[in-house]
Amino acid sequence: MRVDVVTIFGEYLQPLSLSLIGRARSQGLLDLRVRDLREHTHDRHRTVDDTPYGGGAGLLMKPEPWGEALDAVLDDPPPGAREEGPVLLVPGPAGEVFTQRTAVELAAEPWLVFACGRYEGIDARVAEHYATRVRVREVSLGDYVLNGGEVAVLVVVEAVARLLPGVVGNAASLTEESHAAEHDGLLEHPSYTKPASWRGLDVPPVLAGGHHGQVARWRRDQALRRTARRRPDLLARLPVERTDPADRAVLAEEGWVPGDDGRFRPTPAAVAD
Numbered sequence: 001m002r003v004d005v006v007t008i009f010g011e012y013l014q015p016l017s018l019s020l021i022g023r024a025r026s027q028g029l030l031d032l033r034v035r036d037l038r039e040h041t042h043d044r045h046r047t048v049d050d051t052p053y054g055g056g057a058g059l060l061m062k063p064e065p066w067g068e069a070l071d072a073v074l075d076d077p078p079p080g081a082r083e084e085g086p087v088l089l090v091p092g093p094a095g096e097v098f099t100q101r102t103a104v105e106l107a108a109e110p111w112l113v114f115a116c117g118r119y120e121g122i123d124a125r126v127a128e129h130y131a132t133r134v135r136v137r138e139v140s141l142g143d144y145v146l147n148g149g150e151v152a153v154l155v156v157v158e159a160v161a162r163l164l165p166g167v168v169g170n171a172a173s174l175t176e177e178s179h180a181a182e183h184d185g186l187l188e189h190p191s192y193t194k195p196a197s198w199r200g201l202d203v204p205p206v207l208a209g210g211h212h213g214q215v216a217r218w219r220r221d222q223a224l225r226r227t228a229r230r231r232p233d234l235l236a237r238l239p240v241e242r243t244d245p246a247d248r249a250v251l252a253e254e255g256w257v258p259g260d261d262g263r264f265r266p267t268p269a270a271v272a273d
């Protein structure tokens with residue numbers, strides 16, 4: 001996969017030289033290129049920002065350097081590029097929330113381009129213009145505000161690259177994780193290693209019992225309970241038809257019952273808590 005990142009803070013992306021992502025780059029599985037937006041300014045101060053029309057706090061990024069920089073990237077496609085060109089990702093708090101589903105979709109693309117805004121973001125015409133030429137996705141990490149898109153690039157590249165063949169050694173570890181579709185989007189169960197007893201805390205005996213069916217049942221129960229307690233928004237999306245009677249008994253204990261719409265809903269008592 002080819003990834004181009006346009007930014008004024010390339011140093012922010014140095015962690016992408018480390019660990020599994022760094023190794024994926026050395027092995028040629030990921031061709032990540034960081035490009036400096038300021039190379040596409042033409043004034044003495046290499047200006048990339050200006051005040052917003054209509055007033056308001058802070059500065060916006062000017063469209064002209066972005067137009068030049070992104071045109072240069074699009075003029076330099078990787079060998080395997082699609083006819084449609086890359087997906088252009090614009091990180092920002094006003095984007096669609098980036099999820100594991102987004103990561104899976106992006107991992108199927110041969111080419112991603114990131115436009116990292118700083119200050120209050122990028123003049124809106126940049127996304128509008130490039131949407132006529134490539135697929136543009138504005139993505140947010142969640143409901144909080146960061147100073148710029150670089151941290152989002154770290155997050156998105158790590159989440160996407162680890163899905164590429166050969167980047168993570170054990171392919172099974174990809175499907176056993178929290179949010180994996182194979183596990184109905186539930187949070188992962190807790191895990192333990194040796195010693196069997198630590199600071200007075202024992203590993204749950206069922207895990208050492210060697211009974212695979214019982215281990216699987218215990219893990220499923222834990223995943224359901226955790227998701228019910230920590231992420232009711234995720235549990236509300238679990239189709240009732242994806243559950244068995246044992247699942248439904250655990251969820252009833254947690255205060256969730258099947259609704260008419262084929263999803264679970266909190267019992268009135270659980271809502272009152």
Ligand code: 6GU
Nearest residue numbers: 091092141142144146152
């Ligand atoms: Cl992707 N960028 C910025 N600046 N703030 C954010 C974000 C992104 N996601 C959540 N907050």
